[in-house]
């Protein structure tokens with residue numbers, strides 16, 4: 001199934017909602033113009049649609065492991081080399097190490113294309129950039145000089161090795177060991193599971209970032225250190241040396257993303273894998289959190305992107321499949337299924353969710369850039385709080401929604417959706433993992449109500465709700481029935497959000513379990529409220545563009561219709577979430593364990 005990037009909507013959201021021009025004016029971004037961004041999007045679309053999208057289905061066959069070597073499905077290696085040589089890996093890597101240092105907001109739009117066209121493939125560069133970011137912030141100059149140029153170019157991809165059999169959501173339980181050596185290096189031993197792209201044949205070397213404990217490390221999260229463990233050791237002249245004692249011992253058989261090898265990695269079976277400490281001892285987890293904001297936003301992008309792919313496929317099928325007579329039509333012949341109201345409901349639901357996710361995600365991307373680069377310290381701080389608050393919502397809501405949207409994609413296809421050749425099922429299977437890795441939705445729900453909402457006494461949440469109020473006032477001043485309908489939907493969502501936030505804040509300290517029972521519903525409630533608000537803003541802007549004349553009329557009308565659909569069909573879910581949060585904790589917790 002072909003894929004074409006929704007460039008028009010991406011450009012609209014980049015400019016109207018995320019404030020692209022303001023982001024491009026930040027110090028260090030001046031060399032990037034709106035025209036350059038447009039050109040990047042055009043080129044990325046060509047690569048995604050022509051090279052990556054056709055490989056998506058082939059990747060679903062899965063790669064092969066033999067004698068510790070993962071041989072990728074035909075076409076992946078060549079595509080990766082083209083991707084790397086075209087400079088796509090290093091788009092947001094630091095300039096001093098050969099990257100292009102582009103704003104997160106801009107690369108978010110291209111990452112959307114990689115993830116939509118081939119989610120499994122996209123994980124390799126995504127994790128590499130996470131590793132680059134962690135090393136750039138925390139590694140010594142010596143380590144940076146050896147690894148960052150090759151990683152930024154994509155010549156040596158990176159991996160993230162956190163998870164162990166007993167340590168998943170709870171990384172305090174990491175047991176891998178690091179023994180100091182006389183030459184300043186460490187010998188790493190232990191097993192890591194679920195390591196994405198942990199081994200493959202697309203590159204000469206792979207740079208693993210590994211969490212492990214020193215012999216005298218304190219227990220818990222404060223005793224975890226971060227190490228660079230290359231697949232091949234690097235000689236003083238930069239050439240590749242001895243094979244390190246870091247091997248893939250098996251690849252997992254999974255529900256989806258078969259085109260991404262998920263490896264069980266064994267370190268030190270033959271005496272110890274040579275590793276190099278990143279930064280200071282015992283600060284590994286804190287260092288990992290540096291790149292986690294970006295990585296978590298990246299997984300939010302994955303949820304939005306895979307939904308877009310599923311939507312494009314569903315629309316094509318709905319226009320093509322002829323079945324049943326159209327209600328109220330004089331024509332007795334069967335019609336294309338897109339003529340049936342329930343199929344339209346499914347397609348509109350998919351579309352509205354996707355536009356809402358895109359608005360929310362790019363809005364977050366702009367905050368990330370401003371938090372890093374705004375010249376005014378107070379603005380940096382404000383945007384840091386904003387992005388901290390948004391990340392669990394973007395990661396959690398987008399990926400839960402991706403499961404709904406890709407499932408609707410199957411439903412639109414009827415029985416053919418359940419048949420693998422059609423391809424709709426692959427999107428649903430691939431989407432499933434996004435709500436699990438990089439922190440499950442449950443973990444992000446707890447993060448949202450604890451570290452984000454309660455720790456700042458609701459400050460960012462209530463500031464956002466005030467901004468929503470201002471938009472509601474603007475909608476009310478327009479005297480337009482569509483905008484009035486949007487206002488009604490978003491208003492009741494915002495009221496539910498306020499009531500729920502107050503409820504959770506009042507209980508977080510004294511009745512933590514009652515609050516925790518509502519954590520994921522609150523994450524979902526904030527998702528529908530914030531996305532509904534940003535689509536309401538989109539509708540206002542579309543209306544202004546129509547009034548000014550010269551705009552793409554169909555595009556602007558579509559924005560108004562989709563925002564109204566979101567307000568009436570999706571933002572309205574806020575009432576149910578609010579009820580669940582404020583009324584439902586007791587029944588969640590009541591049943592004794594032995595009665596389950």
Ligand SMILES: Cc1cc2nc3c(=O)[nH]c(=O)nc-3n(C[C@H](O)[C@H](O)[C@H](O)COP(=O)(O)OP(=O)(O)OC[C@H]3O[C@@H](n4cnc5c(N)ncnc54)[C@H](O)[C@@H]3O)c2cc1C
Nearest residue numbers: 160161162163168169194195196262437438439440442443
């Ligand atoms: C395909 C795939 C790729 C992956 N890639 C990588 C990778 O590259 N590198 C890496 O290090 N890891 C990777 N992972 C691991 C992934 O990040 C973990 O699986 C994930 O964080 C969840 O941990 P877990 O599987 O141990 O689940 P558990 O932690 O056992 O969670 C089980 C359930 O309990 C819930 N739960 C646990 N604790 C709490 C709590 N405190 N409050 C509320 N609910 C809770 C969870 O939400 C979940 O529903 C990958 C996993 C998969 C499947």
